[in-house]
Amino acid sequence: MSEIKKRLSSILESPNHHTDDKLQKVCHLLDQEIPYFNWTGFYFKNGDKNELKLGPYVGAETDHTIIPFGKGICGQVAVSGETFVVPDVKAQDNYLSCSIETKAEIVVPIIKDGEIVGQIDIDSHSIDPFTSDDREMLEWLCEEIAKIL
Structure with missing residues (x-):
């Protein structure tokens, strides 16, 4: 995992790219390097509204x-501020289906100055693919992203 972290750091530290370009490159890297990351994207708080707006992503x-706060996994994370790992989306009552192929999801909040400003959302076509290493790496990534926002 440390090799991916190094590559993610170099993307985020690049002085020549706009933040959206960096986030798009992060999505591409994760999509290419982790075979069970089948949709990787960012959502950000939409101004003063209690809703999330889609940002850079890779996938369908x-x-x-x-997404209104509270709706679906992303909306729940916007309210709770906690990482949410869903091993099997069929077992979740409050799930917004993006694709019939999606079997699992992980959403990690991006917190800046104590406020939830966004999140990374990853869908997988496999049941229960996300490891504790994935979670740790994504939580680290969101902390690093908060520094450049």
Whole structure:
């Protein structure tokens, strides 16, 4: 995992790229390097509204460009501020389906100055693929992203 972290750090530290470009590169890297990351994207708080707005992502198009706080896994993380790992989306009552192929999801909040400003959302076509290393790496990544926002 440390090799991926090094590559993610170099993307985030690049002085020549806009933040959205960096986040798009992060999505591409994770998508290419981790075979069971089948949709990787960012959502950010939409101004003063209690909703999330889709940011850079890699994967199939989604209708969920705006997600109200509390709706679905992303909306729940926007309220709780806690990482949410869903081993099997069929077992979740409050799940917003992006794709019939999605079997599992992990959402990690991005917190800056004590406020939830966004999150990374990853869907997988496999049941229960996410490891504790994945979670640790994504939580580290979100802390690093908060520093450049």
